[in-house]
Amino acid sequence: MKTSEIKANRQLWYDELMSGKHEQTISALQDKGGKCCLGVACHIAVREGIIDEPEIDMLSYETASFDGHNATLPPSVMEWLGFDTVDPVTSKEMSRALTNYYPTFSELNDNEKMNFEEIAAILKRDFIDPLEGQDDDTST
Secondary structure (H helix, E strand, C coil): CEHHHHHHHHHHHHHHHHCCCCCECCCCCEECCEECHHHHHHHHHHHCCCCCCCEECCCCCCEEEECCECCCCCHHHHHHCCCCCCCCECCCCEEECCEEECCEHHHHHHCCCCCHHHHHHHHHHHHHHHHCCCCCCECC
């Protein structure tokens, strides 16, 4: 996928996180309370025709899965966003139990309880801005 396409897809995710259109939830891509930050990315992927509508859990009627995934990005969305993992690691250094670590998006959402605007700022800093000025060749 071209760098410009990856940047455009990530920008769609950033814009949607900043839009205020979604209620935020934890521990699931989507449940009856809302979506996590990765669930917002899946919502856009549905809209863009990358994946099908989510399937509702028939036992609980509370959670939804996208392409069989209910807590991390499906591989097709991961690739569409130009990531090499289903839950990308950010460069926001955090401290916990005397250890510094770099959380994933789901950890920022679920454990650190960051709101969508805070997560969007990290997405922009770590994964959109660094693409500025890069050649438009095939990227991973």
